[in-house]
Amino acid sequence: MESQEKIKIRVCQGTTCFVMGASRLEGLETQIPPQWRQKVEISAQPCLGMCQKAGFMKAPFVRIGDEIIGSATVDSVLEKLSGIFK
Numbered sequence: 277m278e279s280q281e282k283i284k285i286r287v288c289q290g291t292t293c294f295v296m297g298a299s300r301l302e303g304l305e306t307q308i309p310p311q312w313r314q315k316v317e318i319s320a321q322p323c324l325g326m327c328q329k330a331g332f333m334k335a336p337f338v339r340i341g342d343e344i345i346g347s348a349t350v351d352s353v354l355e356k357l358s359g360i361f362k
């Protein structure tokens with residue numbers, strides 16, 4: 277049986293990321309192209325700890341698989357995914 281593990285997308289909902297523009301990520305789920313939707317799992321997560329490590333100016337943060345991207349937007353998340361699903 278073949279099961280493909282989904283790419284986990286964790287959108288930080290911590291205070292810093294929220295204040296710094298987590299709203300820029302609103303609608304992410306609906307903007308993911310249909311061919312990728314079955315391959316990802318999106319959820320909200322409390323502070324990823326990156327606002328302390330990388331600095332709050334780089335918020336909002338999103339974890340995609342094992343990688344965390346800063347200054348995340350819907351576009352930057354989609355770009356990352358296009359690299360993964362190419």
Ligand code: FES
Nearest residue numbers: 290293323324327
């Ligand atoms: S609030 Fe998002 S990483 Fe801390």
